[in-house]
Amino acid sequence: MKSLVETDELGFYGKFGGAYIPELLYPAVEELRKAYLKYKDDTSFEDEFKALLKDYVGRPTPLYYSEKLSEKYGGKIYLKREDLCHTGAHKINNTIGQILLAKRLNKTQIVAETGAGQHGVATATVCALLGMECIIYMGEKDMERQAPNVQRIKYLGAKVIPAVSGSKTLKDATNEAIRHWINNPDTFYLIGSVVGPHPYPSMVAYFQSVISEEIIRQLQEKEGVNHPDKVIACVGGGSNAAGAFYHFYDVPEVDLIAVEAGGLGVKSGKSAATAQLGKPGVIHGSYTLLMQDEFGQITEPHSISAGLDYPGIGPLHAETIHSGRVDCIAINDDKALDHASFLAKSEGIIPALESSHALAVLDHLKIKKDEIIVINLSGRGDKDMSTLTQNME
Amino acid sequence: MKKEISIFTTAGYPEIDSLNRQLDLLEEFEIDFCEVGIPFSDPMADGPTIQETSMKAISNGMNIDLLFKQLSERQSNTPIYLMGYLNPIEQYGIERFLKKCVDNQIIGLILPDVSIEIYERNYRRLFEEYGISLCFLVTPRTSDDRIKRAAELSKNGFLYLVSTNQITGGTSKSQNSLDDRYLEVKKLAGSTKVMIGFGIHDRKSFEQKTAHVDGGIIGSAFLRAVQNNETESFLRGITNKTEKISTLASS
Ligand SMILES: Cc1ncc(COP(=O)(O)O)c(C=O)c1O
Numbered sequence: 001m002k003s004l005v006e007t008d009e010l011g012f013y014g015k016f017g018g019a020y021i022p023e024l025l026y027p028a029v030e031e032l033r034k035a036y037l038k039y040k041d042d043t044s045f046e047d048e049f050k051a052l053l054k055d056y057v058g059r060p061t062p063l064y065y066s067e068k069l070s071e072k073y074g075g076k077i078y079l080k081r082e083d084l085c086h087t088g089a090h091k092i093n094n095t096i097g098q099i100l101l102a103k104r105l106n107k108t109q110i111v112a113e114t115g116a117g118q119h120g121v122a123t124a125t126v127c128a129l130l131g132m133e134c135i136i137y138m139g140e141k142d143m144e145r146q147a148p149n150v151q152r153i154k155y156l157g158a159k160v161i162p163a164v165s166g167s168k169t170l171k172d173a174t175n176e177a178i179r180h181w182i183n184n185p186d187t188f189y190l191i192g193s194v195v196g197p198h199p200y201p202s203m204v205a206y207f208q209s210v211i212s213e214e215i216i217r218q219l220q221e222k223e224g225v226n227h228p229d230k231v232i233a234c235v236g237g238g239s240n241a242a243g244a245f246y247h248f249y250d251v252p253e254v255d256l257i258a259v260e261a262g263g264l265g266v267k268s269g270k271s272a273a274t275a276q277l278g279k280p281g282v283i284h285g286s287y288t289l290l291m292q293d294e295f296g297q298i299t300e301p302h303s304i305s306a307g308l309d310y311p312g313i314g315p316l317h318a319e320t321i322h323s324g325r326v327d328c329i330a331i332n333d334d335k336a337l338d339h340a341s342f343l344a345k346s347e348g349i350i351p352a353l354e355s356s357h358a359l360a361v362l363d364h365l366k367i368k369k370d371e372i373i374v375i376n377l378s379g380r381g382d383k384d385m386s387t388l389t390q391n392m393e
Numbered sequence: 394m395k396k397e398i399s400i401f402t403t404a405g406y407p408e409i410d411s412l413n414r415q416l417d418l419l420e421e422f423e424i425d426f427c428e429v430g431i432p433f434s435d436p437m438a439d440g441p442t443i444q445e446t447s448m449k450a451i452s453n454g455m456n457i458d459l460l461f462k463q464l465s466e467r468q469s470n471t472p473i474y475l476m477g478y479l480n481p482i483e484q485y486g487i488e489r490f491l492k493k494c495v496d497n498q499i500i501g502l503i504l505p506d507v508s509i510e511i512y513e514r515n516y517r518r519l520f521e522e523y524g525i526s527l528c529f530l531v532t533p534r535t536s537d538d539r540i541k542r543a544a545e546l547s548k549n550g551f552l553y554l555v556s557t558n559q560i561t562g563g564t565s566k567s568q569n570s571l572d573d574r575y576l577e578v579k580k581l582a583g584s585t586k587v588m589i590g591f592g593i594h595d596r597k598s599f600e601q602k603t604a605h606v607d608g609g610i611i612g613s614a615f616l617r618a619v620q621n622n623e624t625e626s627f628l629r630g631i632t633n634k635t636e637k638i639s640t641l642a643s644s
Pocket residue numbers: 089090115116117118119192193194234235236237238239240241306307308352354355378379380
C-alpha cells in the first residue's frame with residue numbers, strides 16, 4: 001500500500017496537493033522537482049545533510065521527559081526539544097536541506113517568506129554559512145510583533161522586505177516571495193513549510209522527518225518501545241507537525257494530533273483554525289484547505305502567534321485530517337499564553353507561542369496511565385518575549 | 394498584417410458597474426477583443442496595479458454572479474475572454490461556471506494558475522464538452538515541446554505569450570534578444586493565434602513586441618490610465634486613432 005507521505009506523479013496526496021502555478025514558474029519548479037528526486041537518495045547529499053544537522057544544528061535534539069506535565073496530566077509526557085536547535089526552532093532542519101540543493105543547482109540568490117521570523121532567521125543563517133545572497137519577505141505586522149527576529153535576520157547579512165498588502169502577515173509575505181521568484185527565475189525559493197506547489201510539501205516534510213526518526217530511536221532507548229501512543233504538534237503550514245508525524249503516519253496505533261490556532265475562538269471571526277474553517281481550494285500553488293469567503297476570496301486569519309497566522313495548511317495535513325488519520329484541535333490565544341507560562345514556571349523552558357498551542361492540547365485529552373505522549377516543542381519563546389510579558393498576570 | 398489589440402480590465406473597477414461602459418468604449422475604439430479579469434484577493438502573478446484594482450473591485454462587491462449578470466446586459470459586441478485565478482471559479486463550481494460562459498457568449502478563459510498537466514487531468518473533458526477554450530500562457534523560457542502542447546490545447550482561442558519573465562505591470566523594454574524567440578514561438582504555435590502580453594504600455598512598445606506575433610494584450614497600463622482618468626486618450630494612443638470611431642462617423 002502507498003504510504004500516506006507519498007504523492008502521485010503530479011504531487012497529489014489523494015485529493016490535495018499538486019502544482020497550481022503560472023507557466024512563468026514551471027521551469028524553476030521542474031528544475032527543483034528533478035533535483036529533489038535526484039539528490040534525495042544520493043549518499044553524498046545525505047552525508048552532508050546529516051553532518052550539518054549533527055554538528056551545526058546540534059542534533060539529535062533531546063527527548064525530554066517532563067515530570068511536571070506527567071504529574072499534572074498523567075501518562076508519560078515527553079517534549080521533543082526542537083527549541084534547542086541552532087537558531088531556536090525546527091525550521092533550520094529544512095533550510096539546511098534546501099540550501100544544499102540550491103548549492104547543487106549553482107544558485108547564488110535565495111528568497112524566502114517568514115511569519116514568526118524563525119524561518120527567516122534559519123534561512124539567513126544557512127545563506128551566511130554558504131555565502132549566498134538572501135532576501136526575506138515578512139509581513140509588516142509580523143515585523144513588529146517579532147522584532148527580535150528581524151534584527152537577527154538583518155545582522156546575519158540578509159535583506160528584509162516588508163510585505164504591505166492584505167493582512168500584512170505570512171500569507172502576504174508568501175505572495176511577495178512568489179512574485180519575486182517569478183521576476184527572478186534563477187533565484188532559489190526556499191519555502192518555510194509544507195506548503196506551496198509540488199515538490200515543496202513532500203520535500204520539506206522529508207527534510208523535517210529527522211524529528212520522528214529521532215523520536216523512534218530515543219523512545220526505544222528510554223522506554224523500550226517502537227513508537228509513542230500519541231504525537232502532538234502545532235500546525236501553521238505544518239512543517240514541524242509533518243516532521244514529528246512522518247514515520248508514524250503508516251503506524252495506525254499512534255494517535256496523531258495537529259493543533260491549529262483558534263485565535264479568539266473558532267467562531268469569533270478572528271481565528272486561524274484552517275482545518276475547521278477552511279474549504280478546499282487553491283492557495284500558493286496547492287489544492288488544500290483554506291479559509292475563504294463564499295466567493296472564494298481568501299480571508300484574513302488571526303492568531304496571537306505569527307507562525308500559525310496563516311489561512312492555509314499543507315496538503316498532506318489537509319488529506320490526513322480529511323481522511324481522519326490525524327485529529328485536529330484548535331487552541332485559542334489565551335490558552336496558549338497560559339501554557340507558555342506554565343511550562344516556563346514549572347520546567348524552566350520558555351516555549352514559542354506556536355509550540356504553546358501544542359502544549360495546551362493536554363487539557364483536552366483523556367490520558368491513560370503509562371500512555372506515552374510526545375509533544376513537539378517546535379521552538380523557543382525568546383522571539384515572543386514582548387507578547388508574553390504584556391500578557392503576564 | 395494588422396495586429397490585433399486586446400485590452401484587459403478588472404471587472405468592478407473603478408466602480409462596481411464600470412464594466413459595460415468600458416466594453417462600449419472598447420467597441421467604439423474597435424478593440425479586437427477584451428479580457429475581463431475576475432478579481433481575486435491573492436493574484437500571485439500580478440504586480441501592484443492589478444493587485445490594487447482587484448482589491449478595489451472586491452471591496453466594491455464584485456463577484457462571479459454579478460459579473461455574469463453584467464455581461465448578460467452588455468450591448469457591446471467586442472468578443473470576451475474571462476481571466477482569473479482558479480479558486481473563485483472552483484468555489485462557484487467549474488461546470489456551473491462553464492455553463493454561464495456559454496450562456497454569455499464567452500469565447501474562452503485564461504487561468505494562469507492552471508498548468509497543462511492539471512488541465513488535462515481535471516478539466517479538459519468538461520471544457521471540451523462546453524466548447525470553452527482555455528488559453529495557455531507560455532514564456533520565452535518555455536521549452537519547444539511545451540509550447541507546441543500549449544498551442545494545440547489553445548487552438549480555438551489563442552496562445553498567450555508572456556513577453557518577459559515578469560509579473561504583470563512592468564514596463565521593461567523588450568530586449569532585442571527575445572525577438573528571435575518570439576518568432577520561434579509563433580512558428581511553434583502553428584495555426585494557433587499568438588498574442589503577446591505583460592509589459593505593453595504604449596503604442597511604441599505595442600509595435601515592438603507584436604512584430605513577430607498576431608497581436609498584443611494591454612492590461613496594467615490600461616488600468617493605470619483608468620485610474621488617472623485618461624482612458625480615452627490612452628486608447629487613442631494605443632490604437633493610433635485620433636478620434637473615437639463614433640466621433641469620426643458623425644463628423
Ligand atoms: C516555533 C515555531 N513553531 C511552529 C511554526 C509553524 O510552522 P509549521 O507549521 O510549518 O511548523 C513556526 C513558524 O514560524 C515556528 O516558528
